[in-house]
Amino acid sequence: MGTNETLLSINRTIFINATFDNYNSDPDRKFIYYNVSIDMPSKIVSDGIWGNKNYGALLSRSTMPVLELQILTIFVITQCFHFVLRRLGFPYFVSQMMAGFVLGPSLKIEALAKFKVMLFPYGSEDVLNLVTGIGYLFFLFLNGVTMDFSMITKTGKKAWTIALSSLMIPTFIGLFVCYSFMGYLQQSLGEFDGGKLPVIVVGHSGVSFPVVASLLSDLEILNSELGRLALSSAFSMDVISEVMRGFGTAVVSSLKLDSHDKGEGKGPKLALITSINYVAFMTLTIVIARPAMRWVVRNTPEGRSVKKTHTSMVILMAILVGLFGVVANQTVLGGVLLVGLLVPEGPPLGSELVKQLEMFNTWFLVPIFVTCCAMKVDVSTPISSELVLVVVTIVVVVHLVKMLITVGICRYCNMPKTDGFCLALLLSCKGVVDFVNDVFLFDSFLMSNETISMMAISVLVLGSIARIGVKSLYDPARKYAGYQKRNILNLKPNSELRVVACIHKPSHINSVKNVLDICCPTTANPLVVHVLHLIELVGRSSPIFISHRLQERLSSGHNYSEDIIVTFDLFEHDNAGTASVSTYTAVSPLRFMHDDICYLALDKLASIILLPFHIRWGEDGGVESTDENMRTLNSKVLERAPCSVGILVNRSSSSSTHQSPLMKQIAMIFLGGADDREALCLARRTIKDYDCNLVVYHLVSSQSEANWNLMLDDEVLKSVKGYYGTIENVSYEKVSIEQPSETTAFVSDIANRHDFFIVGRRNGIKSPQTAALESWTEFSELGVIGDLLASSDTNTNASILVVQQQQMPKSS
Template sequence: MDTKEDLTGISSTIFYSVVFNETLSDPTMKYVYYDAGFVLGPSLNTEALKKFKHLLFPYGSEDLLSLVSAYGYALFLFLNGVKMDFSMMFRTGKKSWTIALCSLLVPTFAGLFICYYFMDYWKDKLGEFDAEKLPVVVISHSGCSFPVMASLLSDLEILNSELGRLALSAGLVMDVLNSVGSGLGTSIISSLKTDSHDHDQSKGPALAIFSASKYVGFLVLVILTRPAMRWFVRKTPEGRPVKKTYTYLVMFMVFLTGCFGMVARQSVLAGFLIFGLVVPEGPPLGSELIKQLELFATWFLLPIFVTCCAMKVDISRHLDANLILIMVVIIVSVHLVKMLITIGICRYCKMPKTDGLCLALMLSCKGVVDFCTLVFLHDSMLLSREQLAIMAISDLVLGSIAGIGVKSLYNPSRKYAGYQKRNILNLKPNSELKIVACVQKPSHIRSIKDALDICCPTSSNPLMVHVLHLMELVGRSSPIFISHRLQERVSSGHFNYSEDVIVAFDLFEHDYAGNVSVSTYTAVSPSRFMHDDICYLALDKLASIIILPFHVKWTEDGSIESTDDNIRTLNSKVLEKAPCSVGILVSKGSSTSSYDTPTRQIAMIFLGGSDDREALCLAKRTIKECSYNLIVYHLVSSSNNAQTNNWDLMLDDEVLKSVKGYYGNVENVTYEKISIEDPSETTTFLSEIANEYDFIIVGRRNGIKSSQTEALENWTEFPELGVIGDLLASLDTNIRASILVVQQQQMPKS
């Protein structure tokens, strides 16, 4: 074997897999590897390519490459098992179980009935081998793969949407039941075949029972390893990675389980997947295993393996018309029954028709796991080469239809675009203010509490706070949402979620006993989907405003300590999609708490527009507490801005009346009208007042241009804060106060 040429073959395959996947986020649902395999395999059998294929893979070196990369696929299955929250099967509702069982069993029985009832006809048309393998086609298409579904939902950015959570629950149940059922069936059928070869029919039932018992014993043995791994987790200090020794022991148990699986008449791959299911998901053990293995297994070896599998498929060979027609009828029938059943159950559960159709498409999706399974079935002589080609094409078609169909039919953000006004400006007098406050880091707790203090909860103006602790999803596929007030148990693990956050805000509720109600939640999801959790909670709780921490953290001397681009991206998405008003809280770390000083100085910068009116309504809540002094600075220009219409001016004047003293003077409120001739005067004014106040409230004024700020817009570093908020937060201003930038609810355009 020519080592140099073999290396050339390997590097070329990697080139296909990596270059074509350069901009793709997850390899489990991408079909570029199939294209590379089809080009390198017999499907594209042109004379011009033959000599290049021979250079790439001389002397059958593709088989060696496939064997080596199969190790990566085994680890890929193990890691997907680790990511699955197996306990979710027992916590999911009746709806998920009903959809999963009906969508799995009904199409399977319907397809098997068609196969066996017309078996003589199929044998006459197709031949004995192809006809007897039609039940394999039915079983392959009746189930669904949880990793493929999780990847689809992640790509469509609906992983933690309401429909996405339902699809994950149903998909997990279907995948586990299908895997266990297939494993049990494999054990029984393989034992019966062995018995038939021995020509001793009397031992058939007894041998089948013995094989089934071995399989059940194998499952029990694997489950018994979970307490040992739980012990590894308990021995790991919170926030610290597990010891290397523990990960080595787990990997040793993984390979041992694969060997034991062969004793139970299962493949090594089945042993890897089943053991992955019993590994405690999430940190510290599950996340550490994924961190150590995912790059090598999922991003390096898996693409090579999928490419090698695609090289075994020959879609160029002549296919019998009867075989194509019969297999297409069976595949379409199975999926049609599955979709009708799923849609019917969703309609019975009073779900929208569109959501039911999207769920049916998700449960019919096919991907890389299904494709590799087909190749294994072909290698095991359970599918002919022609059937493999047809099944491969059907997987590509079904995967594409599912992705395109769900993307075009389901838009989760439309649920946020309510036409009901949910903001502070439109709250009735003396009504309860509902707030969703988000916390991602321990440093956010105090600043959020200070912002809630500004709302001045009283018996006549109570405050309801929904604190959402956002955590990044690591080491698992399924997102988590916990209501700590309901004491929901989300897993069988011993991981304590949000303990510091719960304690801090329970104390806040105690300090304002009778005037504040606090509910704490934890959302564990990928950072790019966190905005869905925030928006769903705000929508469900009818919140008037969402308070988000700013992405920059300052030190005590005013310099930047750290920035988090994930938080900034999250804030931008919430500003765009929120079903209510949004406030971004900028805390420079040295503002004094209301418990430290007898009087706090609050400033509100008002230029005009809907965002400023909303900010002023929030600021006016501070005057209900005598220990707060509110000063409203109204920045006006001597030259009227042509872009400001008379209606906005009237609304501005109306909301300012209460602070101007139209309805009687209020002792702790001051109104000052500041004339601004040039944008530079705005900067000078803000610099002068920056350190006179403990808290400053401004409107974002998104999309509004005015002569006071127009020339400053090109210098804005943080557009999410607006011009005024950006000036106050900049290093040049050297402000010590906390800043709350408010954006009023964005109503959908008619």
């Protein structure tokens, strides 16, 4: 066979002028022998059609053009499938596998056969598998890097119980059934298929942590209660499975060597020696690699990136450990994953490795590698009914037992039925890692063509059912849509005000503290504050939530919230007996931070959430920086918050490092509506401090019609109109506004008279005073009046608090 001839032989084992006696013991394997002639060395880059007139344009004569065309074809077919399947709720890896089935032997269409032959010349699959296989190797390494190994010690009893029960009991039942009927199975299915069924049991009893973490991230429930429990359980199950798999690989390989030596009785002894080698390999790796990487972290200045030399050394160390793992009869992937687990999670080392490797390996090479693995599977292979019945029964029984155990434990722990069922689906999910492991077993002659095709189908079915089922059954936002009124307006007299204050950057600390000061905590109306420091999750896959009152700390020894803890501890000390402060740190992905905020507000029965605005002003009054991620977060909290929300716009330039003076002149601009009533109730708390002066500007229009809202507005305004008695530090001014332009002029006129403004958001409320201004609003989250005050055209150094009252669910 010349190099200009092609052969598509993905699903067949090829031997080139060689005979492997070790594999001839498997009678169900059909071997095909070829005598192949090739040109050596092979040409990497094509000479082009002008460089060689005879075969310059033939793809089969050059390696690089073939590789590029294969990658392009795989990408196009995958995206075509994903364009359709994502609308039906299927995960992305399904599209990758379907592309492999189309390009592989599964799709037997004569019209496409010649194109497949041209696209995959003989031997080109090895190059594609090698290049993308390296990507998968680093994908596993990055999964180890992002795992927080300290979760083993932090995982609660519930997660441990679910993990151990859902792993051990299905494994025991499945293996018991297999070995009880082993003789019958080997007789009816053949010695190869019948003897390899325990591999299927072990593969389906466990769960892959990267698969669960990826699914939770895709469904945007990583920070939910269900997501945290699923992550903890999956991590524990995966670690136990990896250790068991390591010992199992060592023992089985030793026994297999003994059987090839014609049963000389050295198997048990060799298995013991190999197990000791495995333990020694793991111990030696931990003793050497972990201190070396901690040295890298210690020698990296705070806030600086790790040197390229150090990251290259860590990557090289991972590859070398993977190669040394072969001595302990382990795969290279196992050693690389072990080194990844030993990398200190998060910044600076973990985040730098993720930054350098994730994009090219995880999002480019791995999807192609999954397609290459699917090209080895022939799902159109005729399968005996006995084998189908046995394999399907094992898979169904294992997952049914796992789901029943998980749901039962969740019910015992008083979890809702729907949440328990969703957790069971998540722990039964299969994905990329599971499918690739099955293909590796197929390459190692531990699965037949028929069995691997059924395993591929089972991965597709279980992965799709898990994603579609959880997405349809679990709504993380439903628990925030409470029917209990949690706002300031409905607080009982002399009750405490509960606040959740969010901080992203050091510049937010003093501005938030000033807002808490003007809330004027007293013994009759105490203030309970929960300060939440939000940090973006980088270099790890599992989010963390720390309560500093419980004296918890990050496992890596870093404490990112020290300044916040000190500042608000002093605030509590200065307001002893009237204010109570608890500080928290949440490390999570940006798109899931709103869950941390809303969950804390729900758990602590907060009446209002304080959020910093996404724009920071400089000393000259101009915009210094903007953060669109923070703005997106604020919008999500406004939509889902279980209580009222206040967005704090700080236009003072002194909040970054210095203590700013307490603001004395406070103004509230009132137009009417639920948000303005809520803002007025908050503003009334400031008058308890006689050093503060509150001015309420009531903007009215002759075009306004009497309605129920106006009656409610008048009732709330009585407290500042002097209806119940004159208050010295409160002023009420009624301002007549007939044209929207008058509103703009009025706001500009009073912008410099006050240090602090409190306004309502009034989202979606139409009024004559602001009707024409809504189309000019730049920041919809601030409302019309808040946007006018925050505009760069308005000359002011005052801070603005825009209040939205709790959004109650609409009755059906």
